[in-house]
Structures are given as structure tokens and as C-alpha cells.
Amino acid sequence: xxxxxxESQVSAFIQNLRRNQPGFFEAGYPITVARAPGRLDALGGxxxxxxxxxxxxxxxxxxxxxxxxxxxxxxxxxSTAAAGLDADVRMPTGVLxxxxxxxxxxxxxxxxxxxxxxxxxxxxxxxxxxLVHDCGLPQNLVTGANIWIESTVxxxxxxSSSAALEVAxxxxxxxxxDLSLDGLELAALCQRVENEIAGAPCxxxxxxxxALGLRAHMLALKCQPHDILGHLPDPxxxxxxxxxxxxxxSVGGRSYTRARVAAFxxxxxxxxxxxxxxxxxxxxxxxxxxDDLRPNIPASLTGSQFLARYGALPDTVTKVxxxxxxFVRDCAEFPIRETxxxxxxxxxxxxxxxxxxxxxxxxDLMLESHAGxxxxxxxxxxxxxxxxxxxxxxxPSHGVYGAKITGGGSGGAVAxxxxxxxxxxxxxxxxxEYEDRTGxxxxxxxxxxxxxxxxxxxxxxx
Numbered sequence: 300x301x302x303x304x305x306e307s308q309v310s311a312f313i314q315n316l317r318r319n320q321p322g323f324f325e326a327g328y329p330i331t332v333a334r335a336p337g338r339l340d341a342l343g344g345x346x347x348x349x350x351x352x353x354x355x356x357x358x359x360x361x362x363x364x365x366x367x368x369x370x371x372x373x374x375x376x377x378s379t380a381a382a383g384l385d386a387d388v389r390m391p392t393g394v395l396x397x398x399x400x401x402x403x404x405x406x407x408x409x410x411x412x413x414x415x416x417x418x419x420x421x422x423x424x425x426x427x428x429x430l431v432h433d434c435g436l437p438q439n440l441v442t443g444a445n446i447w448i449e450s451t452v453x454x455x456x457x458x459s460s461s462a463a464l465e466v467a468x469x470x471x472x473x474x475x476x477d478l479s480l481d482g483l484e485l486a487a488l489c490q491r492v493e494n495e496i497a498g499a500p501c502x503x504x505x506x507x508x509x510a511l512g513l514r515a516h517m518l519a520l521k522c523q524p525h526d527i528l529g530h531l532p533d534p535x536x537x538x539x540x541x542x543x544x545x546x547x548x549s550v551g552g553r554s555y556t557r558a559r560v561a562a563f564x565x566x567x568x569x570x571x572x573x574x575x576x577x578x579x580x581x582x583x584x585x586x587x588x589x590d591d592l593r594p595n596i597p598a599s600l601t602g603s604q605f606l607a608r609y610g611a612l613p614d615t616v617t618k619v620x621x622x623x624x625x626f627v628r629d630c631a632e633f634p635i636r637e638t639x640x641x642x643x644x645x646x647x648x649x650x651x652x653x654x655x656x657x658x659x660x661x662x663d664l665m666l667e668s669h670a671g672x673x674x675x676x677x678x679x680x681x682x683x684x685x686x687x688x689x690x691x692x693x694x695p696s697h698g699v700y701g702a703k704i705t706g707g708g709s710g711g712a713v714a715x716x717x718x719x720x721x722x723x724x725x726x727x728x729x730x731x732e733y734e735d736r737t738g739x740x741x742x743x744x745x746x747x748x749x750x751x752x753x754x755x756x757x758x759x760x761x
Contacts, residue, residue: 305361305514305749309334309757312363312449317761323377324367324445324761331475331758335466335751336361337452338459338508339541339714339744340705342668343641345555345676346634347502347522348614349562350580352641354519354531355504356539357512359746362450362463364423366471367761371443376420380450380460385417395424396431396438404432404495411496418497422461423448425496426469429488436478453742455547457704457711461497462505465489466751470510474756482511482752483525500559500616501707512750519645523580531645534653538719540726540746544682545739546710555707556617558630558676563614564605565596565631571609579613581631582638589635596628629675636671640664655695662701662716666691669703678708682737686713689729699725712744 303311313332316324324330336357343353362380374395376388394410395402402410407428411421423446430436446468452460466489473480480488486506493499493506503525511527512518519528533539566581572595577583584592603621605612612619619625644664647657669687673679683704690702690713698721705714717725722745730741 305334305336305754308361309363309754313757313759316365316447320447323447325369326761328367328369329475329758329760330365330367331471331756332363332365333467333471333474333751333756334361334363334754335463335470335509336512336748337463337744338505338512339539339712340457340504341517341539341714342644342665342703343504343637344668344672344705345502345558345678345707346582346637346641347504348500348559349566349582349634350521350523350578351582351634351638352519352521352528352645353504354517354641354644355508355512356517357508357514357747357750358452358458358541358744359748360451360453360458360744361748362448362452362460362467364464364467364471365447366475367445368441368475369443369445373443374424374446375444376423376446376448378419378448380448380454381419382454384419388417388420392441392443395428396441401432402428408496408498412498421497422464422492423468425492426465426489427472428496429491430469430472430476430478434478434480434488436476440476453543453712455711456543456742457706457708458541458744459505459509459706461493461499461501462489462509465492466506466509470751470756474758483507485752486510486525494616500556508750510751513753514747514749517648523578528645531648534648534657536719537653537658538717538722539714540717540722541705541712541714541744542686542726542729542733543712543742543744544680544686544710545737545741546680546682552709554678554709557623557625558678560612560614560617560619561625561627561630562634563612563617564600564609564619564625564627567609567613568596568627570613582634584635586635586639589632593628593632596631598628599624599626601625626677633671633675637668640668658700658716659695665701665703665714665716672704672708676708679704680708680710682710682739683713685736686729686733689732690715690725693725693728697721697725
């Protein structure tokens with residue numbers, strides 16, 4: 300069965316609230332609902348934090364947030380997707396907005412992530428805090444609120460469940476309080492929530508795609524910091540789908556953070572060697588320039604060695620661990636090569652009618668990217684490798700042309716390029732073989748949908 304379109308999803312969410320949650324909201328006060336989809340990383344992935352160009356697409360799975368401002372001094376949150384954490388949280392509004400001195404962002408991080416069992420509220424209330432702190436929402440308007448959350452975006456699958464939650468929350472709050480933000484402002488605010496309040500060192504591609512993606516298009520984004528190069532329509536007959544490996548990924552995890560820190564180490568070393576700041580982005584080196592510099596970049600450094608030789612890291616989000624070993628050269632090479640792959644795919648997509656040869660080339664570039672996650676970034680996994688192998692064993696004779704790990708790696712999902720008519724058969728065959736071999740349960744992500752800003756927020760009264 301084809302997934303509901305975004306408008307129908309929101310209508311179904313509201314109907315379910317009316318039917319199943321009569322005691323959560325209060326009569327007479329407006330409720331604002333926003334929806335934001337997850338995203339599938341077709342190519343680009345972790346090049347975003349190095350200023351690379353990425354190709355992202357929305358999925359049909361989405362997060363829904365309903366916000367009801369009320370004149371009480373309590374915030375009540377409930378999530379049906381809390382994944383083993385505290386699903387129901389109540390807190391005095393004054394904890395987030397105390398009278399007198401406003402909290403700092405660091406203090407808000409501590410308030411919203413302690414205890415650990417309710418840390419998911421940082422992605423929600425972090426957006427409300429920054430709307431007041433940075434965007435002109437008068438604090439005296441924020442008295443209390445009832446907030447209900449549902450989601451079909453799999454958590455830990457590398458398809459941006461956190462960005463979908465942030466974007467839907469931010470749009471719902473902004474609309475509920477009549478605050479106007481454009482899409483890039485909203486996405487940048489949500490990235491700050493993830494980096495500074497939730498404490499996860501992501502780039503910005505997830506939030507931009509969730510906010511501004513288009514159905515059946517790939518969003519080409521140059522992450523410097525968020526320059527949209529265009530929305531590229533899917534070529535006729537092409538389809539991308541995702542399959543979750545069942546192995547949880549986290550951008551807050553050690554492997555992802557280590558790869559990011561290593562890339563910023565390389566940036567600092569290149570800046571020192573050349574005297575060129577590169578505008579603060581490693582991917583402003585092209586492949587030829589990198590080839591010239593590569594022999595001068597250490598294969599590995601401990602954190603203490605880097606700090607002694609080069610000083611502070613040029614990254615506001617992460618810090619060097621003196622006891623850690625970082626694979627500097629490899630973690631720099633990946634985003635530079637990946638950006639070249641993305642630019643080639645953009646050239647192909649803009650080149651005219653689709654052909655099997657074009658699909659083969661794009662598929663080969665996806666496979667190169669997938670290999671780089673393991674060989675260079677140390678962000679691969681046996682399970683995602685198996686999914687890619689199973690897909691490519693079917694190959695072009697079954698309509699399959701390429702596959703790669705999606706997002707931050709270390710588990711999560713795989714993106715697969717197929718002929719449109721082959722999706723259902725291919726997806727089910729891969730799923731069955733994978734589940735039989737591993738005993739893990741998968742989640743298929745077929746279809747695309749509108750980004751949050753395309754649909755906007757809806758308001759109703761209980």
C-alpha cells in the first residue's frame with residue numbers, strides 16, 4: 300500500500316488525537332500541528348560538516364507535533380515514540396524560563412538532558428528556548444503548553460529522526476505564537492538545538508531537508524553553511540528507497556565524533572601549511588589540491604599530539620580528546636572525494652533524459668561512497684555491508700543499480716537506487732534475506748513527501 304500523502308497524514312493524526320486523546324488537551328485553546336519528514340541521504344553524508352555538497356531527499360515517514368499554549372505555568376509533553384525513555388514529562392515553565400536572569404544555552408542543555416531518561420525533550424523544548432532567546436518571541440507569552448508527539452521515523456536509523464522532531468516542534472511553536480521564520484532560519488535554529496542543547500555534533504543537511512525538501516526531488520545543498528543549489532526532480536523511472544538495518548546509529552556516538560574531529564584537525568593542518576583559511580571549510584579544496592597536500596597530512600595523530608602542535612580545533616561543536624587516536628588523512632579525504640562524487644551526480648541529473656548508463660554511473664558512485672565509510676571513516680558496519688551486498692547481488696537485471704549506507708554511518712539504514720517499478724519486489728526480497736540471515740527486524744522507507752514548510756502548520760480548537 301502506498302503511503303499517505305503529507306496532507307492526509309496530518310488529517311489522520313488530528314483525527315486520531317480527537318478520537319484517542321480526549322483528556323490530554325484542554326477545551327477552548329487552539330492546537331497547532333506541524334509535520335516534518337525524515338530524510339534519506341542519497342550522497343554526501345558526513346561531508347556536510349566539512350562544507351561539502353550533499354544530495355538529500357525526504358521520506359514518507361514523518362514526525363507530528365501538536366502544541367497547545369495554555370495559561371498555566373506547566374509544560375506537559377507526551378511522545379508515543381520515546382523509545383524506552385520517559386514518554387510523559389511534566390515540568391514547571393519556570394524551569395526553562397526562570398524569572399530574572401535568563402538561562403544560558405549550556406544551562407538549558409543541563410536542564411533538558413537531566414535526567415538521561417527524558418533527554419528527548421531537549422529536541423522539542425530547545426526550539427522553544429531559542430525562539431525566545433534569539434528570535435524575538437516574548438517570554439511573557441510562554442506560560443504553559445500541552446505538547447503531543449507521534450512519529451513513524453525510525454530512531455537510530457540514520458534518517459534524521461532528531462531533525463524531524465526539531466523541525467516539526469519549531470514550526471509548531473513558531474506558528475502557535477505567530478512568529479515568522481523562513482525555512483533556512485528555521486533549519487539553522489534547529490541545528491543549533493541539536494548541537495548546543497541536545498549535544499549531538501550534526502551538520503545542517505538533515506534540518507534543511509526536513510524543512511525544505513520537495514516530494515520526488517533531491518535537494519542539492521552546499522553546506523557553507525546552507526546554500527541550496529536546487530531541487531532536482533527524480534529522473535523518469537528512477538526511485539530511491541531506504542531499509543533500516545536494525546543496528547542503531549547516533550551522531551552523538553564516539554565513532555561519528557572521532558571522524559568529525561579528525562576532519563577538523565586536517566582543516567587546521569591545511570590552514571597552517573598553506574596560510575589559507577579555506578573559508579573555514581575543508582571541502583573548498585578540490586581533488587587536485589588535496590592530492591598535492593595529502594602527503595603532508597599525518598595518517599594519524601593522538602589528541603595530545605595535535606593539541607601540542609596545532610592548538611585549538613576550528614570547530615565550535617566538538618573538542619579534541621587528548622587520549623584518542625584520530626585518522627586525520629582518511630577522514631579528510633572522504634569529504635573531499637565525496638563532494639566530487641556529488642557534483643558529478645548533479646551534472647548527470649541536469650544532463651537530460653535518464654538512461655541505464657546514467658543509473659549505472661550514479662550507482663557506482665554510491666558504492667564508492669559506501670566503501671569510503673568503512674575504509675576511510677571507520678563508520679561502516681557488517682549489517683549495512685550485508686544490505687548493500689544483497690542489493691547488488693540482485694543488480695541491474697532486477698532493476699538495482701546502487702546502494703550505500705545513509706547519514707552518519709555505524710549502523711542505521713541503507714539507501715538503494717532502483718528502477719521505479721522494481722522497488723516493491725526488490726525491497727521485500729532484500730528484507731526477507733537480511734532478516735533470515737541476521738534475525739534483525741528491518742523498516743522499509745519507500746516513497747517521498749513534502750518538507751515541513753511546503754505543508755505548513757494547521758490549527759484547530761479542541
